[in-house]
Amino acid sequence: MILELDCGNSFIKWRVLDLGGTSASAEGVVGSDLALIDSLVALPGLLLTHCRLVSVRALEETSKLVAALHEAFGVAVSCAAPAREMAGVRNGYEDFERLGLDRWLAMLGGFKLARGACLVLDFGTAATADFIAADGEHLGGFICPGMPLMRNQLRTHTRKIRYDDAAAERALERLSPGRTTVEAVERGCTLMLRGFVMTQLELARSYWGDDFTVFLTGGDADLVAGAVPQARLVPDLVFVGLAMACPLS
Ligand SMILES: Nc1ncnc2c1ncn2[C@@H]1O[C@H](COP(=O)(O)OP(=O)(O)O)[C@@H](O)[C@H]1O
Ligand SMILES: CC(C)(COP(=O)(O)O)[C@@H](O)C(=O)NCCC(=O)O
Ligand SMILES: [K+]
CATH class of the missing domain: 3.30.420.40 (ATPase, nucleotide binding domain)
Structure with missing residues (x-):
């Protein structure tokens, strides 16, 4: 099985493919290395043979995750690297x-x-x-x-813009002019x-x-x-x- 990871600035997206690389048998979005390992450990019958990863995080942070994956699953991790040209691009x-x-x-x-x-x-x-x-x-x-940066800038740099995630989700059911703070911001x-x-x-x-x-x-x-x-x-x-x-x- 192949583990694929996309480590963004906010979340790690992961999925497990069968060896043919065609279908994902499991996938998820997690907020930390620890949560990733926990999610993977919880998968029944997980037998990783390969792992590939892309990260926009600091080298040190990425190396830590690579080491943790090796430690937990004994798998070597292949990391995407920059290139001047590839696949015609x-x-x-x-x-x-x-x-x-x-x-x-x-x-x-x-x-x-x-x-x-x-x-x-x-x-x-x-x-x-x-x-x-x-x-x-x-x-x-x-x-x-x-979206996360825009909303967080408003929340942290104003005194009166405060609301919770559930309200934010409801606010996006429509895009007409907002009649509450949460609607107006979201x-x-x-x-x-x-x-x-x-x-x-x-x-x-x-x-x-x-x-x-x-x-x-x-x-x-x-x-x-x-x-x-x-x-x-x-x-x-x-x-x-x-x-x-x-x-x-
Ligand atoms: N299952 C999910 N878990 C967390 N965030 C999610 C999920 N699905 C959609 N999102 C949205 O994805 C955004 C983060 O996008 P993502 O592409 O993961 O960012 P990054 O690559 O910068 O970490 C969040 O603002 C959130 O609203
Ligand atoms: C532009 C980004 C911050 C996007 O990261 P993301 O929102 O996917 O976490 C990331 O691709 C990055 O750090 N790029 C390096 C700077 C550049 O592309 O010019
Ligand atoms: K991304």
Whole structure:
């Protein structure tokens, strides 16, 4: 069985694949290394033969997780590394090693699935956009605060914006102007994300007309999906790229 991990700034997304690498037998989202190990230990009949991982965390933090996985399951961990070029995609950063690895893998996955120009939008802690032309050239991208950062900035830098998660979830059932603080903030930030999406679409159209594929991924992709019916919602896009960057040896 293969363990796949996507270590973002807020959460670790994990899944276990059978050796063929086709179907996920288990998956989850956890907030810490410890919670990850606990979730895995609780799986009946888990026999890991391989593990691959992508991380945007500090090297030291990632090394700690790799060591913990080795200790708990005796498995060697293959970590995605930056590359100037892979699978027909050319990294467009001046310093290719500085491009976030989650962005890079989502780009590889998107270009593989689209077989043409694509716009990859990822909604996690940060919201990111990346433009890949039909010839595989990465034109670059944009990084903005995502939903968790926007809402937390409002909560921490104002005196009177306070509400709980349950209220936040209820507030997003509609996007009409808010009549409570929680509605006003949650809907306002959602509309900011949608505005971000619209701007990226406009730019992509200016480059490629209608001849491109839009991918939505990341934990908050659902918040914008309704505004881009033509987009492909691919929650596991980073994992598609991870399998390309870390093939089983
Ligand atoms: N099962 C889940 N657990 C935690 N967060 C989730 C879950 N499903 C969706 N989310 C949303 O995903 C967002 C985090 O997205 P994610 O792509 O995991 O970020 P990152 O990669 O930066 O850690 C949170 O704002 C949260 O609203
Ligand atoms: C832009 C990001 C913070 C997004 O991280 P995420 O929201 O997925 O946790 C991450 O890809 C990153 O740290 N990138 C390095 C900076 C860059 O891509 O330019
Ligand atoms: K991410």
